[in-house]
Amino acid sequence: METSPKPVTVTIDSHQISVPENTTILEAARQHGIRIPTLCHHPALSAWGGCRLCVVEVDGNPRLTASCVMPVREGMNVVTTNDGIIAARRLILEFLYAERNHNCMFCSQSGDCELQALAYELQMDHLTVPQSFEAFPVDITSEYMAFDHNRCILCGRCVRACREIAGAYVLNYQKRGIQNQIAFDLDVSRSESSCLECGVCMQLCPTGAIFSRYRTHRSVLGHPKSARQVKDSFCTGCGLMCDTQLVIEENHVIRVDGCLHSDHDGPILGQLCARGRFEILKTPGHRLLTPMIRESDGTWNPSSWKVAMDRIEKNMNGFNMGIFGLVSSRCANEQIMIFRDMMLKGWKADYLNVLEGPSLRSIADAWTELGKTFLALKESHAGRILDADHVLVVGVSAFNTQPAIGGIIRRIVLEKGVPATVIGSVDAISPRTRHYIRVTPGKEPVLVQAFLAQVLKSQHQPGTPAWESVLSEFESIDIQKSLSLAGLDASDQEIFQSAVNTFAHSQSPIIIAGRGVMGRFGVNCLRHLMLLSLTKGILPENALRMIILKPDGNSTGSLKLGIPAGNTIYRPGAWQRGVMLLEDENLSDSLVLNRLNALDFLAVITPYFPEALADKAHVLIPRPVGLEEEGTYTSLNGQENRVRQAALDRPDQVSESWQTLLALIQRTEFHPGYARWKDIHTSVMREIRAG
Numbered sequence: 001m002e003t004s005p006k007p008v009t010v011t012i013d014s015h016q017i018s019v020p021e022n023t024t025i026l027e028a029a030r031q032h033g034i035r036i037p038t039l040c041h042h043p044a045l046s047a048w049g050g051c052r053l054c055v056v057e058v059d060g061n062p063r064l065t066a067s068c069v070m071p072v073r074e075g076m077n078v079v080t081t082n083d084g085i086i087a088a089r090r091l092i093l094e095f096l097y098a099e100r101n102h103n104c105m106f107c108s109q110s111g112d113c114e115l116q117a118l119a120y121e122l123q124m125d126h127l128t129v130p131q132s133f134e135a136f137p138v139d140i141t142s143e144y145m146a147f148d149h150n151r152c153i154l155c156g157r158c159v160r161a162c163r164e165i166a167g168a169y170v171l172n173y174q175k176r177g178i179q180n181q182i183a184f185d186l187d188v189s190r191s192e193s194s195c196l197e198c199g200v201c202m203q204l205c206p207t208g209a210i211f212s213r214y215r216t217h218r219s220v221l222g223h224p225k226s227a228r229q230v231k232d233s234f235c236t237g238c239g240l241m242c243d244t245q246l247v248i249e250e251n252h253v254i255r256v257d258g259c260l261h262s263d264h265d266g267p268i269l270g271q272l273c274a275r276g277r278f279e280i281l282k283t284p285g286h287r288l289l290t291p292m293i294r295e296s297d298g299t300w301n302p303s304s305w306k307v308a309m310d311r312i313e314k315n316m317n318g319f320n321m322g323i324f325g326l327v328s329s330r331c332a333n334e335q336i337m338i339f340r341d342m343m344l345k346g347w348k349a350d351y352l353n354v355l356e357g358p359s360l361r362s363i364a365d366a367w368t369e370l371g372k373t374f375l376a377l378k379e380s381h382a383g384r385i386l387d388a389d390h391v392l393v394v395g396v397s398a399f400n401t402q403p404a405i406g407g408i409i410r411r412i413v414l415e416k417g418v419p420a421t422v423i424g425s426v427d428a429i430s431p432r433t434r435h436y437i438r439v440t441p442g443k444e445p446v447l448v449q450a451f452l453a454q455v456l457k458s459q460h461q462p463g464t465p466a467w468e469s470v471l472s473e474f475e476s477i478d479i480q481k482s483l484s485l486a487g488l489d490a491s492d493q494e495i496f497q498s499a500v501n502t503f504a505h506s507q508s509p510i511i512i513a514g515r516g517v518m519g520r521f522g523v524n525c526l527r528h529l530m531l532l533s534l535t536k537g538i539l540p541e542n543a544l545r546m547i548i549l550k551p552d553g554n555s556t557g558s559l560k561l562g563i564p565a566g567n568t569i570y571r572p573g574a575w576q577r578g579v580m581l582l583e584d585e586n587l588s589d590s591l592v593l594n595r596l597n598a599l600d601f602l603a604v605i606t607p608y609f610p611e612a613l614a615d616k617a618h619v620l621i622p623r624p625v626g627l628e629e630e631g632t633y634t635s636l637n638g639q640e641n642r643v644r645q646a647a648l649d650r651p652d653q654v655s656e657s658w659q660t661l662l663a664l665i666q667r668t669e670f671h672p673g674y675a676r677w678k679d680i681h682t683s684v685m686r687e688i689r690a691g
């Protein structure tokens with residue numbers, strides 16, 4: 001039975017304090033509002049005790065003690081501030097300043113630097129020790145972050161963050177003495193290293209050694225901290241809904257921080273990925289603030305709202321064939337629902353899909369197929385990866401869609417020795433993979449089928465009618481032939497066999513399915529992975545031991561709202577008139593562009609001028625960007641719905657998306673049963689919960 005830690009009574013600066021044993025002096029002081037300065041310490045990281053800035057006097061001992069690593073003991077008497085302690089801290093700080101170039105007027109973090117703040121606090125107005133003039137390198141090989149070794153104080157926070165939060169183990173110390181430096185892997189540049197560009201090292205760096213290359217001009221003098229607002233929010237980039245803190249100045253997000261926490265049981269620990277931390281700071285194009293119409297000579301001209309809306313009504317009403325709607329699944333559920341009703345009920349669209357249509361369709365169809373034998377199951381959540389004793393990653397070329405999942409897998413492989421198997425054309429968790437079964441793209445389905453057939457042969461399943469039908473479906477599979485078809489040579493086949501054995505002997509595996517097993521031919525493969533997961537039983541929450549990495553931030557919301565819908569098999573020329581609802585995507589590489597040539601009419605509702613559609617669309621209607629309006633988003637596994645509040649002010653001339661969509665729907669023959677935001681929200685939540 002667990003016992004709670006014994007209370008210990010200590011005196012800190014003449015205050016008698018009772019704290020649980022094993023609490024450090026620093027924690028005890030902080031819990032009671034007594035400030036001790038720190039540099040290498042951070043509550044989200046393990047304690048290191050390297051910088052000595054936090055020194056205190058214990059029981060009158062003249063040898064000062066680092067309070068961030070020293071636990072309290074009964075009767076301890078601690079003094080946190082006296083002349084000797086301040087002098088010691090100041091000298092430590094002077095040495096840190098003297099070792100490298102901290103002449104910070106050109107530092108992007110100036111005014112926002114813990115080292116600088118401590119110098120002010122300790123009134124360190126000049127150096128009494130000699131200064132080094134050694135020049136250290138600056139690494140600007142990353143698009144997102146720069147690493148200026150001249151500003152580094154070797155506090156190790158980045159090294160620990162990279163290990164303990166990102167699970168990446170990229171950063172370490174290299175060289176010795178005065179040349180001691182933080183290095184990436186075996187001392188290569190950031191771009192050549194295995195860095196994930198998650199930026200958690202940057203968030204935890206107390207100086208300007210690691211700084212963002214986006215919007216840094218906002219950090220320098222003339223933009224005081226007091227002009228900033230910090231708003232709690234969450235990222236809608238991939239369905240993991242990582243908590244964020246948005247630092248906002250003059251209605252611009254200038255920085256996005258992860259919400260770090262010291263609860264090392266949580267799956268994500270406050271990590272963000274490059275998409276959630278940096279990409280969001282990019283401006284995707286020219287902001288659209290007024291409706292626009294393309295004239296017959298191809299030029300785009302601003303128009304009034306009435307003219308643009310009339311043009312849409314005239315070109316969409318009364319046509320019964322070839323109507324299509326495409327919606328970004330980065331939109332909030334409310335926007336997706338009204339758009340769906342407008343297209344299906346208002347304009348009787350033949351085809352309604354998200355931009356990444358085929359992937360989502362295959363997921364929906366796989367669930368339908370599974371539901372014919374096994375009812376009412378759902379997907380697992382990222383936290384379940386932490387309990388896994390085997391991770392099977394299939395069809396993931398890189399963790400681009402849900403980057404934090406890769407970090408969690410790397411952590412459990414390294415920290416707990418959990419074996420990982422990868423099936424696909426790329427080893428997405430190299431070099432941590434136990435079994436890598438390389439197949440050319442498109443061969444994953446045949447290998448997954450063989451994997452399942454082999455597991456079914458080696459592992460007894462319950463004699464229920466559902467399993468009887470699965471067993472009869474798979475008993476005729478020729479595994480050897482499938483392995484040859486998948487292109488596995490003798491040594492690959494050994495790896496395959498070993499991976500199957502590992503899976504068969506595992507108690508709580510988790511399967512991560514990526515884009516390589518989605519699309520037109522992915523339905524069976526996804527269903528086979530679902531069945532593979534079911535061979536290990538379901539989780540207490542009635543979930544499969546499986547996570548499907550969906551293509552976009554609110555893909556699951558789109559699925560729950562019944563999108564894709566209608567005739568989803570595209571025939572060239574079948575689309576004639578349509579409407580698109582976009583978020584911030586750049587469509588220049590999108591496969592959907594080929595389907596938008598020679599249309600009779602295309603209206604696009606979008607926050608930015610869509611360059612890729614400049615010669616395809618006919619009317620553009622502006623809408624706010626995601627952070628300018630409230631909306632509900634559904635988590636990757638479909639079990640959580642969160643409302644994200646507007647964090648930025650919307651331009652006066654742009655209506656909220658729901659109002660624009662409602663104004664359009666009112667120009668159709670369909671009369672929805674909602675007219676206010678509250679009704680729309682209630683309606684969408686009812687559908688999502690039932691979906």
Ligand code: SF4
Nearest residue numbers: 152153155156158205
């Ligand atoms: S880069 Fe920053 S966090 Fe890393 S050791 Fe240097 S000062 Fe500390």
Ligand code: SF4
Nearest residue numbers: 162195196198199201
């Ligand atoms: S960006 Fe992330 S992965 Fe790269 S060095 Fe920093 S913490 Fe490590």
Ligand code: SF4
Nearest residue numbers: 235237238242273276
């Ligand atoms: S992992 Fe997903 S939710 Fe988290 S920051 Fe990245 S894109 Fe956003």
Ligand code: FES
Nearest residue numbers: 049051052054068
């Ligand atoms: S903060 Fe305690 S040693 Fe650095």
